[in-house]
Amino acid sequence: AQSVTQLGSHVSVSEGALVLLRCNYSSSVPPYLFWYVQYPNQGLQLLLKYTSAATLVKGINGFEAEFKKSETSFHLTKPSAHMSDAAEYFCAVSVGGANSKLTFGKGITLSVRP
Amino acid sequence: GAVVSQHPSRVICKSGTSVKIECRSLDFQATTMFWYRQFPKQSLMLMATSNEGSKATYEQGVEKDKFLINHASLTLSTLTVTSAHPEDSSFYICSASLPFTDTQYFGPGTRLTVL
Numbered sequence: 077a078q079s080v081t082q083l084g085s086h087v088s089v090s091e092g093a094l095v096l097l098r099c100n101y102s103s104s105v106p107p108y109l110f111w112y113v114q115y116p117n118q119g120l121q122l123l124l125k126y127t128s129a130a131t132l133v134k135g136i137n138g139f140e141a142e143f144k145k146s147e148t149s150f151h152l153t154k155p156s157a158h159m160s161d162a163a164e165y166f167c168a169v170s171v172g173g174a175n176s177k178l179t180f181g182k183g184i185t186l187s188v189r190p
Numbered sequence: 191g192a193v194v195s196q197h198p199s200r201v202i203c204k205s206g207t208s209v210k211i212e213c214r215s216l217d218f219q220a221t222t223m224f225w226y227r228q229f230p231k232q233s234l235m236l237m238a239t240s241n242e243g244s245k246a247t248y249e250q251g252v253e254k255d256k257f258l259i260n261h262a263s264l265t266l267s268t269l270t271v272t273s274a275h276p277e278d279s280s281f282y283i284c285s286a287s288l289p290f291t292d293t294q295y296f297g298p299g300t301r302l303t304v305l
Contacts, residue, residue, distance in 0.1 A: 108292050119196070119283050119296040120234075127292050166233065172292045175222050175239065178285075182233045 078103045078169045082181035090189045095154040097184050099141075099167030102148065108172040109150040111141055114164040114183075123165075126150060127172065137161070162188045191217050194286050196297035203274055204305055211269045211300045213284030219264035220286035224294060225257075228281040240267045274304040 079102045089095055101107055108127050112120040124135025131143040141152045150167060166183045170176040193216040203209050213223055221242050226234040238259050239247045246259035256278075258270040267286075271278055281301055285294040 110293070112296070117281075117299070117301065119194075119298040120285075122293065122295065125293055170292070175241070175287070176292065177224070177236055177239065178234075178294055180233045 078107065078171065078179045080167050080169050080179055080181035082167055082184050084184060085182070086185045086187065088187040088189060089157045091159055092156050095139075095152070095157045095161065095186065097152040097165050097167075097186065099150045099152065099181060100148050101150060101167075101169045103169055103171070105171050108170045108176070109141075109143060110168045110170070110178065111135065111139070111150075111152050112166045112168060114166065116163075120166065123152070157186075157188045159188050159190065162186055192288050192293075192295040193217050194284065194295050194297040196284055196300050198300060199298060200301045200303075202303045202305065205275055206273055208270055208272045209274055209302060211271075211282055211284075211302075213267045213269070213286070213297050215265045215286040215295075218286070218288055220267075221264060221289065222287040223261060223267040224285045224287075225259060225267070225269050226283045226285070228283060228299075230281075234283060237269075271302065274302070276304045278302065279304045 081100045110125045111123040124133045126143045134140045139154045167181040168178040195214045197212045223240045225237045228234045237252045240259050240261040242261045261267040283299045285296045
């Protein structure tokens, strides 16, 4: 069984500040890890993914995440927040493969203050 | 690339009627599609996995006879909510697996409101 923990439900940062959204996972097999972003009343957009290649993964919109096996973590970061980054962010884990189910964390709301 | 569409984006229906939601992969063929349900301020809950040409696999607690899933082609899966009731009101999102990438791409979602 796999699970994802996203501590906290809301993160607020100032525009231009560092964004750090935490994700810890549990998996009995090597995991595939994903970060998705959801804007209000929309579907999910893939930000980035880890699929057993490089541990530092760069995604769209300046986001990146680092897979740390020893810490079972896959935290999402962005050096400088923009107002347009305000959204809901979901971390998800799967075992890989086209038929593999995604298990989502409960999500974190990111607010960006002017 | 990897665009998934859903139709309709919003539907309001009366209690007891059936509603069909379509999910299409526009620029790739998807042997596997997934259907999720999302309540306000909550995460996505997987309802079922849909494989082209075979019966869908439902998650525990999801009523197969209420949520009918058909995956008749490599680009289209449909979810039919039968005899809808107000408690079925929710945001329904589909995803499609892009072959050889281990990645799901999501549709924009369908907001169902049952009166």
